[in-house]
Amino acid sequence: MSRETISSDYKYGFETQIETDALAKGLNEDVIRLISSKKQEPEWLLESRLKAFAHWKTLVEPTWAQLKHEPLDYQNICYYSAPKKPTKGPQSLDEMDPELIKTFKKLGIPLNEQKRISGVAMDVVFDSVSIGTTHTEELEKVGVIFCSISEAVQKYPDLVKKYIGTIVPYSDNFYAALNAAVFTDGSFCYIPKGVRCPMDLSTYFRINAKETGQFERTLLVADEGSYVNYLEGCTAPQRDENQLHAAVVELIAMEGAEIKYSTVQNWYTGNKQGVGGVYNFVTKRGKCAGRNSKISWTQVESGSAITWKYPSVILQGDNSEGAFYSVALTHDYMQADTGTKMIHIGEFQLGIPAIPIEAWLKLCRLRKTHEIILNVILCWWVQIVAPILSPISKLKIKMQSLNMRLQPHESAKNNFFYLQTRGLNLEKSISMLVNGFCKDVFKELPLEFSVEAVKLIEMKLENSVG
């Protein structure tokens, strides 16, 4: 059976022809100063960028992941590219370049006021800048701040300064340091005390410009007793060169707050010879800072040439909960090294420090040939305040993992055969089995994303098994 569909069916692979304001390729202090000045940033932020850059220069790319790629040339990347705005002044969606509006329509993301998805507020990041956020007024009524991080730096500098880099410091790792030095845009969100965010918040990332890196920086703060459901989607044009996406996402949940963070990652994977595709090096971490707080990460990782990603949770508050749900799908030359880390710190009521426990879970999948590998993983960590007599906090871990190699596996064939004898053709049999396995993850996604995820997986599986 032909496998053409997998590589050629990347319907987001088009490029938008648009005038951009871009820096020349290369990275040095001047580039960082230029990015900072373009964004009219306060002095403290520039200083922290330069500090991160100085530190980054002392680091080398991590090699512990089960990934293979040619070393990246960080001087051959453009660190800032933004669509030229037709007019100056405060940005509104009405002033947006019609080309951009067309682009997002093609991506299935309606930006104009009438057609936008009701019940979801959206921030859209195109290359290095946010090009608009919807529903801001409705959110402001309940005190929810949702805007691009650049805007937040201008409007809410104290909040940003207070929290940025506290969960993922620049010294965390190579890519985090690079991000802290050159990050361009991403979303900022603050949910005030006791507010249940009235709608889902969503950011859509698109890398368009050639040889441009996207350095997303997202920060979500959920104050005491608040709740937010946040979704993130990503696509990029089909290109022969590798594009770099080095993101840092930080979540903070105060006492009794809950953050649900979902990603459907569908960056361009490269073609079936392994040429092109996005290198997705992402540091995502949340902190359950207060008692009874909850953070969950749900991810459907079906894109990128390389995925390096370990959404983690620091369980600091007593009775806090962390969860991780993941479906990762790789085919051809795609590589994914993903998993999670839960760091247990909580203290007992009497103030006796608990023994910090690190639960580390990692999945490595490296593929080279025409195969599809799917792994599904589900786990929950609950930090329970133990009775005073017990010396350590209890962990509850539930994990379900499935590694499915969809090509030559005999037992898989037997499973497909069973469904076939019930009148389902091979493709339907495969998608039914896969969706069945992924169901526990998909049900964690908000409805619209869940439907999208099912379709995405089905599209990827189409004609994939011979």
Place this chain on the structure above:
Amino acid sequence: MGPNGAGKSTLSKILAGHPAYEVTEGEVLYEINFEMKNLLDMEPDIRAKEGIFLAFQYPIEVPGISNANFLRTSLNSILEYHGSPPLSEEEFLTLAHKKMELLAMNPKFLERSVNVGFSGGEKKRNEILQMAVLSPRVAFLDETDSGLDIDALRIVSEGVNKLKTKNNAIVLVTHYQRLLDYIKPQYVHVLAGGKIIETGDAALALKLEEKGYDWLL
């Protein structure tokens, strides 16, 4: 019937189109609506749509997919193949509940994931339920009696008896006469060394129970 290793299960898997087997010679002709077709030319799902059914000795578990969803998708694929309109959820449930009564099955079975956490007997009963809903023309029941306790054996057998009509054929693969206490076969064939070496009626099964296979081999 036939001794261990005679090829009984293999035969039923081959007829259903199991990918692990390659047929090197011969054809399997199947007349349907006065048209002769070769089963071997068809993918397993097409065979199912043409009315072949195999009740598995070891049914597969399908986590995350409810029995109802599975069975309805299956039935509707077959209906679609024959140009018939698909059943709505309601129509399907009415049909399924009726068939479940035949097999004394709790309707709650429909909500559970296909075969997940089912006991051996429940899995076998579920296979017969699928047969009842899909109403195949030729059904192979591969050791459906193994792993059933006496009550389950009786219920499944009664179900099979009720499903037997003028228009279908049911081939039971079994080692034991006890199934035949409940199901009266029209023919008993003995398979050994890849060939049918003896054919008779129900009396042959009794004789085999008494004397074993040695006298035939």
